Every structure is written in structure tokens, then in C-alpha cells.
């Protein structure tokens with residue numbers, strides 16, 4: 001059986017960068033991008049070395065740019081630097097000293113702004129708190145916090161003394177905390193009493209207490225007071241953040257770190273098996289995030305930059321904390337839900353703070369569409385100049401909505417493809433250079449040798465689907481899975497010879513643009529045709545009644561697999577048998593009869609991970625008529641699953 005994935009969805013719309021935008025951009029034309037890209041691929045080490053010299057502050061220069069013993073990479077070997085020094089101290093000598101580094105708004109509406117000077121001081125003080133509590137270079141520290149400046153302060157303080165942080169998303173349960181503490185061998189947990197979410201208080205400290213029952217390994221829990229909810233303090237183990245800060249001063253020289261010293265571990269759940277502790281190191285990771293922040297968002301010193309991802313995800317690590325701060329940018333952080341108290345909260349924040357760059361996820365965009373245009377339309381969004389997306393393929397119709405309703409037709413959209421493992425953005429438009437096609441992440445970033453290949457590793461012709469791989473190591477790549485080199489090798493470096501395998505399926509069009517068709521595991525095989533899920537979903541979402549769709553296969557005696565679509569409608573629409581038939585026809589027209597869903601099920605919501613990815617694995621089990629047996633610990637809302645089981649019609 002061929003593993004080539006067929007691709008039928010045609011998207012002809014194209015949006016060229018405006019002349020004014022190109023003129024002021026870091027990269028001003030497609031030709032300039034092409035030339036730089038070509039050079040960066042002919043000699044990646046030369047390219048990365050030049051960037052590392054220009055963008056980062058080194059205490060000692062490296063000796064060797066890359067040591068590559070597949071699948072293990074070492075970048076900038078012999079170099080010394082400190083990530084927190086790069087994100088803070090270097091901005092203290094000029095005007096950025098008094099520039100806002102973090103602007104924060106809590107869900108109830110409380111506000112804090114920290115300048116670079118203030119943030120630096122807080123980080124140094126908290127780094128001293130860590131030291132006071134016997135945390136040293138190489139120790140692992142769990143951070144389980146709400147979205148507040150202290151979460152970033154805790155991360156940067158770890159980086160300052162060389163401790164390895166592992167942030168656990170504040171929406172995860174005590175079980176998840178427990179597993180991660182165990183897996184990474186952490187000595188400390190940093191948490192808060194609680195955090196606000198949709199008007200309620202998430203009992204963070206209580207979850208930590210539950211995770212620490214019978215635990216001897218954690219010596220100290222530091223608790224930031226955020227929500228003033230009642231908590232239990234365990235004598236001898238727990239300490240208040242604000243109390244600890246009274247004992248220390250604001251002077252903490254950065255620890256000299258090797259380029260390859262670990263910076264953090266972040267757990268990501270694959271489609272099967274236990275979560276993997278993705279390990280990133282210092283110099284390469286920082287270079288990847290800083291360089292992409294600069295070019296992909298075409299960052300200017302006056303920007304107010306807002307990435308809505310939680311700090312518990314890699315997007316929050318790379319594009320709320322490390323990338324922007326390394327560039328001396330002003331970053332907005334918001335604690336709560338986008339629809340609290342009303343579905344216009346995001347737009348209100350953009351208006352209030354004059355946000356210029358907005359980076360969010362397709363799942364959020366589809367929710368905004370579903371809630372209705374009246375919410376963004378109530379606000380002045382004219383400060384925005386650039387929009388971004390990440391996390392899933394964006395359906396062309398959702399792209400168009402984002403472009404028109406949020407971007408007022410004037411803001412380019414950077415659809416950025418990357419992964420926890422890649423550390424930084426890999427495939428992306430550059431706003432002043434790349435003509436945009438809705439639904440395509442467009443072209444690879446400098447130094448990234450991305451390709452679509454068959455099982456033998458041969459590049460497939462245009463518009464033929466295959467496996468998305470990266471053929472050369474890059475600085476911000478994961479170095480290993482914590483404690484499991486074998487799994488690292490097997491998972492990423494054995495599927496296609498000599499290549500990093502992403503797990504995603506993709507095709508390139510005749511212009512070389514990348515179109516992600518979904519995870520390879522989700523690809524359907526209908527009567528011998530291999531179809532990516534994302535195209536069928538996009539076809540459904542392009543119907544005016546549809547808000548969101550997820551497509552899975554169901555075993556079928558004749559065709560191998562039948563196409564089952566789960567569809568949520570826009571708020572004002574109603575499910576009817578006629579609509580179901582119309583939608584089937586709509587897919588047939590957009591893609592072809594082969595992709596026409598055999599079954600369409602209307603649902604109020606779709607099962608998603610906490611980071612907003614649709615859990616097709618669960619839908620597959622439901623579509624097949626069976627019980628949901630797989631792991632559901634990463635599911636955001638159990639009610640959705642319960643309701644889905646009842647939606648056979």
C-alpha cells in the first residue's frame with residue numbers, strides 16, 4: 001500500500017504583502033527571502049553562527065557550531081551564556097531599561113506592569129529565594145501557576161541559576177503533576193493558592209497537595225498568593241512567596257551556563273503512551289525563539305505583543321517568555337478565559353492596551369466565529385498590524401474571518417507550523433515577503449530543511465501528500481526525551497532514514513508552499529484513497545452554517561474506512577436532516593465524491609485537549625460504536641464526551 005496522501009482541496013486565494021509593509025519589514029521581498037533561505041540551507045552552520053553572534057549575548061564564544069552524531073546534536077559547543085541575562089540584563093543599559101516588559105491583566109481586571117528593570121529585580125530576588133531553598137544548577141523545579149507575571153519570573157529565575165524548570169499547565173490535574181514530578185525527579189514545586197478562570201478559582205495549591213500525598217521527593221513548595229482562597233500550609237515544606245522575598249536582595253549574578261546545559265523539560269502527550277518530557281537546552285533554543293520572534297512577527301520596538309497561549313504550553317515558553325524578552329519586546333499576559341465576563345474580553349484587551357501583534361490558535365478563532373461578529377465589532381481593533389496562528393491547520397474560511405473581521409483586511413496572517421519538539425517556528429510566512437494563501441503555513445524558516453517525503457525518504461512531487469520531515473538538525477530542536485534516549489531515537493529518528501520525522505502529513509503545492517493535512521495517524525484510507533482529515537474538515541467549515549468539524553474513519557467492510565464527520569454549528573443554526581445532506585453535498589463539491597462523509601453527526605462540542613487540539617482518537621472510538629477506552633486524562637471537558645456518546649442522531 002502506498003502511503004501517499006491524496007490532496008484535493010483547491011485554494012486559489014492569494015494575499016500579497018502591501019508595499020508599505022514590505023518597505024519597513026526586516027525581509028522586504030520574496031526574492032530576498034529565497035536568496036537568504038538558499039544560502040542558509042547550503043551552509044546552515046555558517047548561517048546559525050552569524051545569527052548567534054548577532055542576536056545573543058555570550059560570556060564566552062563557542063568553539064564548534066555543531067557536533068552532529070545522529071540523532072544527537074550539540075550546538076555552539078564550548079560557548080557560555082545565561083538565558084535570563086539575555087532576556088533581562090542586556091536590556092538594562094539603554095532606553096529599554098524603563099520599557100514595559102510585561103503588562104498583565106488578571107481575569108477580575110486587576111493590572112500590573114513591570115519594566116525590564118523591575119522584572120530583572122524580581123527575577124534576581126526570586127533566584128535568590130531558590131538558592132536560599134537549596135536549589136542549584138541542574139535541579140528540576142515544577143512550576144504550576146496561573147497566567148501571571150510570577151509564572152514568567154519563576155521560569156527566568158530558574159534559568160538564572162541553571163535549574164531546569166518543568167511547567168505544568170494550570171488546568172492539569174493532580175495526577176498529571178504527580179507523574180511529571182516523578183518522571184523528572186523534581187525537588188521543588190512553585191505554585192499559587194489559586195488562579196481565576198471563568199469567574200471561579202482554580203484550587204492550584206490543593207491540587208499540588210493531592211499530588212504530593214506520600215511524596216518524599218519534594219522538599220519545598222513555594223506558594224504565590226494570587227486568589228486569597230483558603231489553603232493548607234504544611235509546616236516545614238510549604239513557604240509563601242512574599243515571605244521568602246523578604247529575606248533576599250535583588251542582586252544575583254547569572255550562573256555561567258554551557259550552550260548545551262538543559263533549560264527546561266516540557267511534557268507533551270503523544271497520541272499514545274505516556275507523556276514525553278521534551279528537553280530543550282540553552283543557547284540553541286534561545287537562538288531559535290529569538291530569531292523567529294524577530295522575523296516572523298517582524299518585531300518593532302514599539303510593538304505590544306500578545307500571544308494568548310498559556311505559559312504551560314511550548315507556545316507560552318517560546319513566544320510569551322523567551323523569544324519576545326530576548327528581543328526586548330513588550331508582552332501582554334492575560335490570566336483568564338477569553339469569554340469572561342463576555343465573549344468580547346480579548347477584543348476589549350486589544351483595544352485597551354493597543355495590542356499590535358496577536359498570536360492565537362485556530363481553535364480559539366473558530367470559537368470566536370461561533371460566538372458571533374458582534375463581539376469584535378464592538379471594539380476598535382485598529383492598533384493590530386499583524387495576526388498569527390499556531391497549533392492546528394487553520395481552515396481557509398476561519399483564516400478569511402480572522403483576516404477580515406479581526407484584521408480589518410489590512411493585517412497579514414502568519415500561519416506558523418511547529419511543535420513542542422522543534423522549540424521554535426519552522427514553517428511560516430514572513431510578513432513583508434511571503435504572499436499568503438489561506439490555510440497554508442507557506443515556506444520554511446531560514447536554516448530549516450523541511451520536506452515532504454515518501455517512506456523511502458524521497459521527496460514527493462508537487463501536490464502529492466507524504467510525511468513531513470526535517471532533513472538537517474537545527475539549533476532549537478529537542479535534544480532528547482528526558483530519561484529515555486531510546487524512545488527519542490525511535491519516535492523521531494527511525495521512521496524516515498536520516499530525517500527528523502514530525503508525525504505530520506503534508507503536501508507542497510507547485511509554489512513549494514506547505515499544506516499540513518493532519519497527523520499521519522489520523523489519515524483515512526477510503527477505498528484505497530488516503531485522505532488527510534484537515535481538508536475534509538476545512539471543506540465543512542467553509543459552509544456558512546458550520547463552526548467546527550472533526551473527521552475520523554470508521555471501519556467499513558467495503559471501503560476499508562468510511563468517513564464520519566462530527567460537526568458543531570454556529571450559535572444560531574439548527575441541525576436538520578436537510579442540512580446534513582447539504583453538508584455532504586458541499587464536501588463532494590469542494591473536494592470530490594470520495595471525501596463525502598458517510599455519516600455526519602451534529603454535536604454541541606468536540607473533545608479537545610487542554611491546548612485546543614481535537615482528540616480524534618476518542619471520536620474514532622465513538623464513530624466505531626465502541627466504548628472510549630483510551631487515555632482521557634488530557635481531555636478538557638468530560639461533558640462533551642458524555643454528550644457525544646448520545647448524539648447518534
Ligand code: WTA
Nearest residue numbers: 390391392393415416417418419420441516
Ligand atoms: C500541529 C504547538 C498545521 C501539528 C506549537 C504539530 C499545526 C502539532 C500548526 C504540534 C500549523 C502546529 N498548521 N498544524 N500552523 N502548528 N500544528 O507540540 O500537528 O502542541 O505536529 O506545538 O500541532 O503541537 P504542539
